[in-house]
Amino acid sequence: MTTKTVSLKIDGHDISVQEGTSILEAAIENGIDIPHLCFLEGLTKTGACRLCLVELKGQAKLFASCSTPVSDGMEVITDSVKLKEYRKKTIQLLLSERTHVCSVCVANKNCELQALADKLGVDHVAYEREWTGEKVDSSHPFLVIDRNRCILCTRCVRVCDEVEGVHALDLKLRGKDSQIIVDFDDSWANSTSCTSCRKCAKVCPVGAIYVEGEPLSQTKDRNIANFVLSRRKK
Amino acid sequence: MLKEDNRKLMLEKAIKDHQYQASALLEILHKAQELYGYLNREILSFVASSLKLPPSHVYGVAAFYNYFRLKQPGEHVVTTCMGTACYVKGAEDIISAVEKEFNVKRGDSTADGKLSIFTTRCIGACAMAPSIVIDDEVVGKATKEIVIEKIKLLLGGKKTETS
Amino acid sequence: MPSNSKPKLATLWLSGCSGCHMSLLDNDEALLDLAKNIQLVYGPLVDTKAFPENVDITLIEGAVANYEQAAFLKEVRKHSKILIALGDCAVTGNVPALRNTIKDSANAVLQRAFVENSDKQPLIPTDVPKLLRKVYPLHEVVKVDHYIPGCPPPAGNIAYVLTELLAGKIPIMENKSKYG
Amino acid sequence: MSSKRLNFCWGVKKLKPADIIHLAETELDAHRSYKYRINVCCSSGCIPFGALKVLKAFEEAVKEFGVQKECKVARTGCIGTCSVGPAVMVEPGDYLYQSVTPEKARQIVRDHVVLGLPVKEMLYGNKAYFEKQHRLVMKNAGKIDPYRIEDYIAAGGYSALVKCLLRMSPKEVIDEVWLSGLRGRGGAGFKTGQKWTFVARAHRSPKYIVANLDEGDPGVFANRTLAEADPHAIIEGMLIAAYATEANKGYIYIRAEYPLAVETLKKALDRARAMNLVGQNILETNFSFDIELRLGAGAFVAGEETAILASVEGNRANPRPRPPYPAASGLWKSPTLIDNVETLANIPQIISHGGLWFSKIGSPTCTGTKCFSLTGKVKNPGLIEIPMGITLREVIFDIGGGPPDNKKFKAVLVGGPSGGCLPETMLDLPIDYESLTKAGAIMGSGGIVVIDEDSCMVDTAKFFIDFCVDESCGKCTPCRVGLHKIQETYTRIMDGEGKPEDLDFLRSISSYIQDASLCGLGQTAPNPVLTTLRYFGKEYNEHIVDKKCVAGKCSFKHQVKEDEL
Structure with missing residues (x-):
């Protein structure tokens, strides 16, 4: 199949990429950085975190760059004053939603949320913080889930379903009560479907799922989904 | 394991009628709740294996929708409509009064398991607001006195007149 | 410059580990330059009893955990032109605020510290300042002008913020702030 | 009874287009044989007030007075005056009786039917209620028995489908819908003709149609009433849409909280299927289209067009980003047309009377x-x-x-x-x-x-925010967390802890949520906040500065935080 090339502008730079590429992927390919959290190369794009929002010239709405495909002549703006302000708000909301204490977190210095907060200059959280006290599930021989640190990006759910092919993880409830669950909301040790492949820990952007006793710098692997899927027989 | 009884047979039939389609999950859960009154782990597990769906998916769906109950409700169920029209006409006062009178919080059951109080988002009987559903009876233009009286009658074992 | 016309700097230590003050001191020889441009009027590093009036910049380390601190902080705010939250405890609540995740934490922590973990004479002392229901970051109690997050905040960031402020500029924390 | 005979006739053989016209005539003859027709509203609004007992009382009274031959008692859908139910309409003359009881039913039969004297004191006196209304979608409501497909056919039903099948190409059908100017009744107001064109142009099979009857808005019962009163109008609209867009399969997604509407639609579908109007080779033509019901389960967000797809597929009703739009990639990634049931119910009349006729109703930019x-x-x-x-x-x-x-x-x-x-x-x-x-x-x-004046606008705005917080699916950050922050701010204001800067906070986070949220729920959820701030700013100030609530709704009980800090 021959694929068409599409030309567009991102922040004034002329770039051309293959048709079907998303704006975010096009930006990454060309070294333009658009902050993002729920997006992970290889996994379904959910457009959930809203960090990667961009403006399209001539359109009043904002678009999630991870899930919006490029089109010819498109002019993308990734760093307007409004977008910067909105990204800061999004990070602050995520930080305020649950108990995020970097200094005692296993992901300290290996955390995508922390890195983005630092990078975007989120020097404080204007919203009152929730101090959730969910029980940490460390029943599994080596996988631990601390839901107090979860930002509901669902990378773990997607990698388990789409790459490992097991779908041991999903979400329960909804809204601010949403939680990652294992099987029938069981403790992890009692899961009959989990294969202990630890892909969930590899893709978790924060310190919500991790391997006990292993430094996160070693566990984390942003490329895992892409690696497995690109080598899978079509 | 789910007990082998008529209800299970009927649930199996419903699953078969839907040709074991995964997309019929909501329909099947509706049927199961209709048969069993609520959805416990055994039921969900049975549905998951019948439809060949991952357990977490079935639980996630059941826990997403408000209509599905994962806990056993009380013997009698009082549901207050909290739609806009009912709210404007004082539904909140009624449910607060019921909570106080029977010492039970919304979404929960009394200690003896006789009475559960739920709220719902609009049953569509807005022109008769506020509306309260007591077991299967819709009480329109309700007041707290009428509702408490009706619940007392129910708990006293006497049947209220249904229309 | 005569010392009395130099901007007045105060530092404050609330519920925190003093690591932020250590980090301030970690500026080493840069401190000498700083000292030339300010007068240090209050804090754990000087021996002043009462918080002075008309302070130009106040750096505050630590979260607000008890009534005494809350009242003091409000006083400090009144007498400070610029108030800076220094370090994660002051900015987010951090470790002291972890007690917020448990129910009735004010009593629970006292119980754990003085009763459950005591071998002899389990007794909650009466001279401990009364704990607040919850531990708060500074900006939930008073208005805060600038934030230097970090546990501890990098020495360079503290120096940067102070230098900018002394030069009459507004510090920009983008790509600089450092949680954890 | 004539209907039994008809059932017998049409039940066995597969109906053809001409049979529909014939059936309508036969049925109309049967109707004409009655001098009076008593329509008893048995919709969800009237049943709790005893409509079913009233219906029974009418049937008995008609027998008692021996007027079965000249007076037909019919069970119908909503007549519209839900506050004075049970409502009963006596034809001819459209005499509307209010708050009818079984005793009154007997009196109506005796005086109105037997003696020819309408019972004046029981009539609904408010003429103005109907004067400014224009019954188009609801034209059959309260007039036909929703359980009888023959009633619908006698009222001209399914003739539009016949017209499409025999005399119109799919493109001509879409042109007619374009011409009508009809816009989606689900809220967004997208041109229906345009939507249909998108789906028709997608050259992929299978194609699906989803009829949206997930009327989750509290205080709204228009779609339910329609389904209870005239289910076949929805089905016929869907069939025409399927014909026009060449769709293969349809789903009606309906709230489980509407048991009577579910029941009515189920029966209507069964009858339509039995009469060869739904299923394979409809009316013995090449056109096939089947319709299934899908029950919602109490999730407001499921009304959103991508969330409804997730729900029909049996998933959590999480919306997904668009593009791709459902017209290109919807149910199971196939082209899918999603229309509100009210939109669909307009279709048969547009086809029967023409798009031009329809475009003259209503206002020029907003027809119908x-x-x-x-x-x-x-x-x-x-x-x-x-x-x-x-x-x-x-x-x-x-x-x-x-x-x-x-x-x-x-x-x-x-x-x-x-x-x-x-x-x-x-x-x-x-x-x-x-x-x-x-x-x-x-x-x-x-x-x-x-x-x-008894309501407080701050409290009212909070009520809506509470609703949206409960109904947020939780997928995107602005809606999940942002709305919760708004909710907390309201709680503080109503507890007497409001600060003047809260108003700016509400404004700025509201516009952020509007702009940044993934789906319509988040994008519109701050509307009540912004409109109350815009039009009732004075009340907010009274709450924050004077700690006063004119309607006396807010408690101003200080929270602990205020006391300790």
């Missing part, structure tokens, strides 16, 4: 009519259908009669929980998509709730 449930503090609540373009004032005061008990009108909520609260000064606004959006409200799925 809209059903609204008019509730809250008005004298005559109920289900109304009005031509687009009439003003809110006409609806609230002329049709609704204004607030009862001499209370002062304060605000009107248009468009459900994510609509807007408009004050007295905005009442001369014409009801159309653009005007409402400009004022900060939305058309929504058709709810008008009137609020009088």
Whole structure:
């Protein structure tokens, strides 16, 4: 199949990429950085975190760059004053939603949320913080889930379903009560479907799922989904 | 394991009628709740294996929708409509009064398991607001006195007149 | 410059580990330059009893955990032109605020510290300042002008913020702030 | 009875187009043989007031007085005057009786049917209620028995489908819909003709149609009423849409909270299938289309067009980003047309009378009519259908009669929980998509709730935010966390802890949530906050500065934090 090339502008730079590429992927390919959290190369794009929002010239709405495909002549703006302000708000909301204490977190210095907060200059959280006290599930021989640190990006759910092919993880409830669950909301040790492949820990952007006793710098692997899927027989 | 009884047979039939389609999950859960009154782990597990769906998916769906109950409700169920029209006409006062009178919080059951109080988002009987559903009876233009009286009658074992 | 016309700097230590003050001191020889441009009027590093009036910049380390601190902080705010939250405890609540995740934490922590973990004479002392229901970051109690997050905040960031402020500029924390 | 004979005749053989016309004639003859027809409203609004007993009483009274041959008693859907149910309409002459009891039923048969003297004191006296209405979608409501497909056919039903199948190409059908100017009745107001064109152009099979009957807005019951009163109009609309877009399979997604509507639709589908109107080779033509019901389970967000797809597929009702739009990639990644049931119910009439005819109803940019449930503090609540373009004032005061008990009108909520609260000064606004959006409200799925001086606007806005917080699916950050922050701010203001800067906070986070949220729920959820701030800012100030609530709703009980800090 021959694929068409599409030309567009991102922040004034002329770039051309293959048709079907998303704006975010096009930006990454060309070294333009658009902050993002729920997006992970290889996994379904959910457009959930809203960090990667961009403006399209001539359109009043904002678009999630991870899930919006490029089109010819498109002019993308990734760093307007409004977008910067909105990204800061999004990070602050995520930080305020649950108990995020970097200094005692296993992901300290290996955390995508922390890195983005630092990078975007989120020097404080204007919203009152929730101090959730969910029980940490460390029943599994080596996988631990601390839901107090979860930002509901669902990378773990997607990698388990789409790459490992097991779908041991999903979400329960909804809204601010949403939680990652294992099987029938069981403790992890009692899961009959989990294969202990630890892909969930590899893709978790924060310190919500991790391997006990292993430094996160070693566990984390942003490329895992892409690696497995690109080598899978079509 | 789910007990082998008529209800299970009927649930199996419903699953078969839907040709074991995964997309019929909501329909099947509706049927199961209709048969069993609520959805416990055994039921969900049975549905998951019948439809060949991952357990977490079935639980996630059941826990997403408000209509599905994962806990056993009380013997009698009082549901207050909290739609806009009912709210404007004082539904909140009624449910607060019921909570106080029977010492039970919304979404929960009394200690003896006789009475559960739920709220719902609009049953569509807005022109008769506020509306309260007591077991299967819709009480329109309700007041707290009428509702408490009706619940007392129910708990006293006497049947209220249904229309 | 005569010392009395130099901007007045105060530092404050609330519920925190003093690591932020250590980090301030970690500026080493840069401190000498700083000292030339300010007068240090209050804090754990000087021996002043009462918080002075008309302070130009106040750096505050630590979260607000008890009534005494809350009242003091409000006083400090009144007498400070610029108030800076220094370090994660002051900015987010951090470790002291972890007690917020448990129910009735004010009593629970006292119980754990003085009763459950005591071998002899389990007794909650009466001279401990009364704990607040919850531990708060500074900006939930008073208005805060600038934030230097970090546990501890990098020495360079503290120096940067102070230098900018002394030069009459507004510090920009983008790509600089450092949680954890 | 004639209907039994017909059932027998048509039940065995596969119907053809000509049979529909023949059946309509036979059925009309049967209708004409009655001098009187008593329509007893048995919709969800009237049943709790004893409509089924009244129906039985009428049947018995007709027997008792021996007038079975000249008087037909029919079970019908909503007549529209839901506040004075059970409502009963006697034809000819459209005599509307209110609050009928079994005793009164007997009296009506005796006086009206036997003696020919309408019982004046029981008649619904309010002429104005119907004068400004225009019954188009609801034209059969209260007139036909929703359980009898023959009633629908006698009223001209399925003739539009026959017309399409015999004389129109799919393109001609779409052209007619374009010409009508019909716009989606689910709220967004997208041109229906355009939507259909997108789906028709997608050259992929299978194609699906989803009829949206997930009327989740609290205080809205227009779609339910339609399904209970005239289910076949929805089915026929779907069939025509399927014919026009060459779709293969349809789903009607309906709230489980509407048991009577579910039942009615189920029966209607069974009858239509038995009569060769739904299924394979409809009316012995090449056109095939099957329809299945899908029950919702209490999730407001499932009304959103991508969330409804997730739900029909048996998943959590999480919306997904667009593009791709459902017209290109919907159910199981196939092209899918999603229309509100009210939109679909307009279709048969557009086809029968022509798009041009339809385009002359309503206002030029907003053609046709809209059903609204008019509730809250008005004298005559109920289900109304009005031509687009009439003003809110006409609806609230002329049709609704204004607030009862001499209370002062304060605000009107248009468009459900994510609509807007408009004050007295905005009442001369014409009801159309653009005007409402400009004022900060939305058309929504058709709810008008009137609020009088007894309500506090801060409390009202909080009620809607509570609703949206509960109904947020939790997928995207702005809606999940942002709305919760708004909710907390309201709680503080109502507890007497409000600060002047809270108002700026509410404004700024509201516009962030509007712009940044993934789906319509989040994008519109701040509307009540912004409109109440815009039109009732004074009340917020009273709450924050004077710690006063004019309506006396807010407690101002200080929270612990205020005490300790």
